[in-house]
Amino acid sequence: MAEHIDLKVAGQDGSVVHFRIKRHSPLSRLMKAYCSRQGLLLKHIIFLFDGQPIKEADTPAQLEMEHEDMIEVYQQQT
Numbered sequence: 001m002a003e004h005i006d007l008k009v010a011g012q013d014g015s016v017v018h019f020r021i022k023r024h025s026p027l028s029r030l031m032k033a034y035c036s037r038q039g040l041l042l043k044h045i046i047f048l049f050d051g052q053p054i055k056e057a058d059t060p061a062q063l064e065m066e067h068e069d070m071i072e073v074y075q076q077q078t
Helices: 028-038
Strands: 004-010 016-022 045-049 069-075
Touching: 004 028, 016 028, 028 045
Parallel strands: 004 069
Antiparallel strands: 004 016, 045 069
8 A cells, every 4th residue: 555645625615726745644734735725814714524514633543534536625614
């Protein structure tokens, strides 16, 4: 099994950003990189995989993510 996995992050505006991350790296790295690239604040954003919120400590391996899986991003309702 490859050490890296390619994931897609879909924003509410229809944009898709591609990331390559190690299977055992915390997804917080992807989340922070996405926010800085999109000019968003992490505390205002929720990341979902298969309809479930992703925690910063979660890894692709823990969530059983596969190559080219999609993560959805939503603004938190304030």
